Every structure is written in structure tokens, then in C-alpha cells.
Amino acid sequence: MSSRPEFQAPPEIFYNDVEARKYTNSSHIQHIQTKLSERALELLALPGDGIPRLLLDIGCGSGLSGESLSESGHHWIGLDISQAMLDVALDREVEGDLVHGDMGQGLGLRTGVIDGAISISAVQWLCNADKSSHEPRLRLKTFFGSLYRSLARGARAVFQVYPESVAQRELITSFAMRAGFSGGVVVDYPHSTKRRKEFLVLTCGPPSVSTALPTGKVEDEESCSDASSDDGDERTVSISERHRPTKKRKLTKKVRGRQWVLQKKEQMRKKGNIVPPDTKYTARKRKARF
Secondary structure: OOOOHHHOOOHHHHOOHHHHHHHHHOHHHHHHHHHHHHHHHHHHOOOOOOOOOEEEEEOOOOOHHHHHHHHOOOEEEEEEOOHHHHHHHHHOOOOOEEEEOOHHHOOOOOOOOEEEEEEEOOHHHHHOOOOOOOOHHHHHHHHHHHHHHHEEEEEEEEEEEOOOOHHHHHHHHHHHHHOOEEEEEEEEOOOOOOOOEEEEEEEEOOOOHHHOOOOOOOOHHHHHHHHOOOOOOOOEEEHHHHOOOOOOOOOOOOOOOHHHHHHHHHHHHHOOOOOOOOOOOOOOOOOOOO
């Protein structure tokens, strides 16, 4: 896990001029970014009416993922904290509008103007405290709150993530739900070590029939067994299904009577303590008032 870039340095430092160009010029990275971006765009489930939408690419980097949005005929805004990455995107003359900013400080967009958002391998960076002023929970809260406000009602946001652990996945998802989103995690190729990918699919607004989670992709040989199985938890995880009913508290209070009080007083006497003598008023319940 030490090879993960978010463990080595903050993104604006890790992706310097050399690393930004090395990342962008890698044919392997280009292929992966294209596949992930196309899958994220598919999960957005935009209407097929041919009308261009205004999309947001969070952590756009050098614009590799934005190229898939342009090829699909959409307009897009790219946000990234690395100036070196944005400089490479300008040199490549990407078609999107580029914004230099920290998503953990909020997006700063007008309310309801974005028709959809994607993010490839970026959101997990918010879970790191790269500065003494960084509090991951506050940064997640600020980010998802500003994203929820900027999205149109019913619009989707799709995040491809590499969570470090189950706890980190649940941390990210919980703050998304607190912001008002509905949705959950979609897992592609859950039984494959190399091809397994996780997507956090969120819808702006409460859950409904139209906001049902899409199904994750599976291997060809798995699709036959999954078709005859009613259990789809391996591919799609719904947040609402993870809520457990709270246990009811016992309302019956155990009443301690006179015999219990007498036994306690006898125990205190054997220990040598000074105890008032037993009378007919011992352990008698007092009235509220005389």
C-alpha cells in the first residue's frame, strides 16, 4: 500500500511538472483513464436525447477523463488542485473549462447548474490530513455539501474510488448520505483481483424507484450463475440495506424491596460501619409530600 500516491505527498506536491507529464504520457494510464471515464459516464445514465449536458470532472488532472466527456458531446468543467496537471491540460488544448482549486474547500459553483459529475481516483485524497489545518471529516462534509448544492435535482455523481479500507469507504459514503444524496457502491468484477473497480454512485435527492442503483459488471462465466441467483450483494451494495434496527431499551425497572435493604444494612454492620437500626419505616417508600 506504500505505492499509493496519496501516502507519499499532497496532490499539489506529488503531481509536479515531471510527474504530471510522466502520468499523462503513459499509454497504460491513458487506457485506464479512458475505460474508467467511459464507465463513469455510463453510470451517470444521462438522457439519450442528444442534448449536450454540463458536467463536472472533479480531480480532472491533465484532462484525460474530460476527453471522454467531450467525445460524448458534452460540455465540462474540470477542477484540480495540481497546477502542474492543469498546465499539461492547457498544453493539450482540452475542450473543457479548467479551475484550479481544492475540492475539500468546496466547489464554489452556482446552485443547480451541473447536470452530472464524475471523479476518477480523486475523492480518497480527502481522507488524508496533508496539513495541520486539514480535518478529513470537515473536508468531506464541505465537499459533498457544495456538490449537492451545485447539482440539478435528480442529477447523478459517479466517483471511481480506491478506498484504503472498508472503514474509509464507509466514511466517504456516510458523509455523502449526510449531505442529502441517495445511492451506494457499485462494484465491477467483484471476484477479479486486477479488474475489480468500485464506483460510488450518488443521486441528488431522496431515494426513489428511478434512483435505483445500476448493476455492476461481472465476468462472462459469472453472469450465468448470477442470473439464477437472487443475491446481488456481491455486485451492488445499497447503503439503506446496511442499517440495522436499534435494540429496544428495557423499560421495566427492577424494584428493590425491604428484604434487599435489610440484607445490605446487615452487610454494612458486619464490615464495622455505623448503620441506623431497623424499624417499621425501613425501606418504606416516602410520599411525594406530607
